[in-house]
Amino acid sequence: MNAVPTSQDINRQAKIQGKEQRIIEVPLKEQGQLVEIDCTTLPEDAEELCEILECESASKEFWIQFSYEYRRQGYIDQAIHILIRGLKVDMQKENKLPLYSMLAALYLEKARRAPRTEDQKEFSSEAHTKDYYHQMATQALNEANRIDFSFLPNILTRAVWNIMRSSGEKSLIDQAGKYFDDILIADPRNLFAMLGKARILFSRKNYVGSLKLYQTILSSKPDFVLDPRIGIGLCFWKLNMKENAKASWLRSLELNEKNVSANTLLSLYYLDSASSKTGTSEFLEEYEKSLKYAQNAYKQSQTDPYSANILASYFFSKRNMDMTIKLSEKALKYADTNYLINNSLFLMARAYHYMENYEKASELYQHSYSIKDSRVISEIGMGQMKLIQDDIVGAKLIFEKITEQHPKCIEALTILGSIYTHEILSSNSRNDKSLERQKAKSLLERAIHLISNSEQREFSGSGIFITLAALCEEEDNNVSLESYERALDLERNFPTNILPQLLNNIGVLHHIKENFANARQFYQDALNQCVSMGQQENNTINIDALVTTLTYNLARCEEQAKNYEKAKKFYEELLQRHPDYVEARVRLCHMEIIKEGTENLSKKIKNLIEANPGNLDVRAYFGWYLSRQKWNKTSGDNPEQKHYTHTLKYFDKHDRYSLTAMGNIHLRIAQEFRPTTDAEKEKKHKMYEKAVEFFDKALQLDPKNAYAAQGIAIALAENKQHTKALLILSKIRETLKNETVYINMGHCLTEMKQYPRAIEAYELALNEYQNGSDLMTFSALGKVWLQKGKEERNLSALKEALKFTEKALKLQPSNTAIIFNIAFIQFKFAEIARTLPENKRSIEDLKYALENLDNAIKTFSNLANSKYPPYPKEDIQQRANMGRNTTLRQLERAIQQQKEFESNNLAKLDSARQKRKEEQEKRNAEAEALRVSEEKRQKELTEERRLMQEQVKEWAMKKKEEYEMAEHDIERNKDPNDQGKSKKRNKLKKNRQKKIENKESEPFNPETNEHDTHDDEKQEKTISEQPKKRRKLSKINSKREIIDSDDQVENEEKEVPDIYNNKSNTEEHKENTMIEHETSYTVEDKKNNVLEYRTLNTIEHKTDNSMEYEPSEIVEYDTFDLYGTEDNDEV
DSSP: OOOOOOOHHHHHHHHHHOOOEEEEEOOOTTOOEEEEEEGGGGOOOOOOHHHHHTTOOOOHHHHHHHHHHHHTTTTTHEEEHHHHHHHOOOOOOOHHHHHHHHHHHHHHHHHHHSSSOOOOOTOOOSOOOOOHHHHHHHHHHHHHHHTTOOHHHHHHHHHHHHHHHTTTHHHHHHHHHHHHHHHHHHOTTOOOHHHHHHHHHHHHHHHHHHHHHHHHHHHHTOSSSOOHHHHHHHHHHHHTOHHHHHHHHHHHHHOOOTEEEEEHHHHHHHHHHHTTTTTOOOOOOOOHHHHHHHHHHHHOOTTTTTHHHHHHHOOOOOOOOHHHHHHHHHHHOOOSSHHHHHHHHHHHHHHHHTTTTTTHHHHHHHHHSTTTTHHHHHHHHHHHHHHTOOOEEEEEHHHHHHHHHTTTTTHHHHHHHHHHHHHHHOOOOOOOOOOHHHHHHHHHHHHHHHHHHHHHOOOOHHHHHHHHHHTTTTTTTHHHHHHHHHHHHHHHHSSSGGOOHHHHHHHHHHHHOHHHHEEEEEEEHHHHHHHHHHHHTTSOOOOOHHHHHHHHHHHHHHHHHTTTHHHHHHHEEEEEOOOTOOOOOHHHHHHHHHHOOOOOOOHHHHHHHOTTTTOHHHHHHHHHHHHHOOOOOTTTTOOHHHEEEEEEEEHHOOOOHHHHEEEEHHHHHHHHHHSSSHHHHHHHOOOOHHHHHHHHHHHOTTTTHHHHHHHHHHHHHHOOOOHHHHHHHHTTTTTTTTTHHHHHHHHHHHHOHHHHHHEEEEEEHHHSSSTTTTTHHHHHHHHHHHHHHHTTTTTHHHHHHHHHHHHHHHHHHTTTTHHHHHHHHHHHHHHHHHSSSGGGGGGGHHHHHHHHHHHHHHHHHHHSSSOSSSSOHHHHHHHHHIIEEEEHHHHHHHHHHHHHHHHHHHHHHHHHHHHHHHHHHHHHHHHHHHHHHHHHHHHHHHHHHHHHHHHHOOOOHHHHHHHHHHHHHHHHOTTOOOOGGGGHHHHHHHHHHHHHHHHHSOOTTTTEEEESOOSSSHHHHHHHSSSSOOOTSSSSTTTTOOOOOOOTTTTTOOOBBBBSSSOOSTOOOOTTTTTOOOOOEEEEEEOOOOOEEEOOOOOOOOOOOOOOOOOGGGOOOOOTTOOOOOOOSOO
């Protein structure tokens, strides 16, 4: 009977044959029966296996083991299915715990590989996004937490979950770090927790600590499935040890050539290396290596966003925009960090930008900028889109923000400076633009300075110098010329590409400076460059236009140099090539005038148009001349209208200038027409319609014709369609930068009763374009203030109306319409002032109204009697009579009523003022009493100080007497054999007596109760105020013992420590010793050293019985430290 081989025998035999075979034995319900399942041949569908496990009531280990086997073979969905079926089996909660934990881990693994967003084209019903798997993982973790929150695999999964969804958020990183710490406390050898801890340290920029942990993991398990060499390389990279990082990643790739992370990181390494070798022969080699590793990574995993981004950048450099977009979309789909999302969006935006799909590009730039931690290049892209869309204001705001946050961003400085330059050069404003010009110049110069001082940046072209030169042309031709010449120096690196326009501009600046020789040379060089460029096959520049301009400039140069024959030759050559070149013909006419004498200008212009009747430029110039001439309106024959009609009828019916001019003529006629009947009103309406037809035709031919657009807006406004008119004017005000746009906007806003905005528009036109003075604008401001004052019943507004109307009258004093308007405003002021409530007017307002009403009545009477009144005489006279007979009397009664009202209120005001005055006087009295009290206190303090000073002097005299008595006793008891030292003691005696006398004569400081220069008396006062305790040798006049023995003092070693830390310039005061009173006695020891024994309130060292003190007699100082700082008020 043959023995049945076990699973171990089968596995052993498989290993001998070189094939690993994994067999799992599942026990059956029948006792002793097993079913063997070969894990190397698992079915793709795990449903049958799940049914076997359910029928046989398999334990949790088998569910987990089979799930692991499926996951090991790449069937993660089947592994998840097995765990879900296992959780449905009736088992205890504790047995379900590892299943939930493993299920959460599998969901997180699916999330790592899942797309971030759905793709409607490729997304299947069975596929899910990262968010879906994150939610499923959260559910599984929550179920596991309910069973056992401290289960280590569950804690590990929670930590990984926090890292995956952190996106750099510190709180989630910190929480994950806490979880890893908890695991390592329970299991210090847990490599997964150590790996997570290293990742946390790396995110906290602790690269050294992270590197040590990664190296520990590597030494513990070199074949760890999660290769720590990747982390080691990243730490080396951050520590700027890039070669070590490269070695780590290469070693990881040797062990597993399919490692996507290693391939991607090596690609980035070589890309970084190539970027530092731009312009060298090594660049191409390094860049090719980078692409090779990126391709390997992308082949291994087409869901890897990093390698997709690298390849997308490569295809963008090759101008393959379709592949750039495709790879960027792939990277965006699987990106799991803000950096990857931002970079993918930016690459797509650049591709659409290059393809001139500006709407899509703008959307993607905006999306890229909205991502957290976005890069400044996304903002630059947004600003460029604003410029393309002609949103100059929006672009300025973006680039100004960039320059504030990134002051060294060369691109932003250059673009913003160019924007300001363009605005300045295209502005028609007469106001001073020096501040804006200086700002633009500063931006461009900062960009030039940064590029010049950078080792990695070079000037990519001459554009920045050309822009700076154009900006400085009006302000400083020398700076402009210098910038153009620097631009030319850069262009000379590529001689065949030098722009003729650049040479022309340099020539013009020399021309302006009257350096005609230099100007002539640059004009000639530019012409030669045009010839050279004209021979190039790929040339896109209009050479003929450039040659025409250059020839004209050269002719002007010769003309100003008084080389008239050469100038005439160039003009004639120019006219031979371009007979319709109006400027050349005009210059020839001008030269003829110089040569032959002054003639009538109109005759010359008529001769010019007669010579070129079909030249539209000449006809336009002649039409402009006619519009400035006076003509008899009563005859109805408008020469300007006739001229443009003739042009459109016989020469070019699509001439845009003539169409716009005809629209203006009909618009002006309609405005001047004053209808009195309905038929005439209809006629006026038809005139406006006719004007709109001309404008509309001009706009069809030239959609950017701002003058025609403004004409339509005016016609709409005249027909009461103010909203539409205002919309058109708002659009063209950035293009047509003159006062007419803002004046027309003000008219529309006035009719719409938006008075503040109307006033703002008028004032902008007045200050920006009219130098603060214009008859029509002053009249318009007067009207809008009048309307505002009438509706709001505001006297201040009426005063403003009168002010602006009077300004208009100063510009044209004989204008009867303005005179009438002033009288009308004065009359209206009187009416409104009369009807206002008493509390909203004053007696001054009414008097002002009465004065103006008198003037208005006189003005109306004068106008009614004038030869040409602005309105019917009867109406004007009627208004004067009403003011004289009615309004004047009503105003006088209003003045009387106002006086009574203000008189009644005056009593109340006086009462309030009196009360306030009394309160103020009371406060002043209290302040005075306080001052007197303070003076009295100061006097008392002064007297107290004086008494203390006298007391100090008294103590000083007393000490002197004590000192003399002590010296007398010493002399009486001295040793007869001590004659050799008596002289020294006598000298010391004299010195000390002199110091005492000096101390008595020192000035006294009344603020401190001390002498100014020494602290001895201060110490005496301080100590004398202490409670005096009984002691044996306390005072010299009460049983004092004199120490005159050498034996009694030979053991003295040190003095008492300095408690007060007061220092003096005298010899008795030494550092770190206690300051004593001056009364002391000297004795001589065997070594002839003089010792001093302080005798007033001092703690002395014990030498013998004669110096013994009882403890109760020691004076203690508890409240002063060694540095003299007082802790409380009592000692």
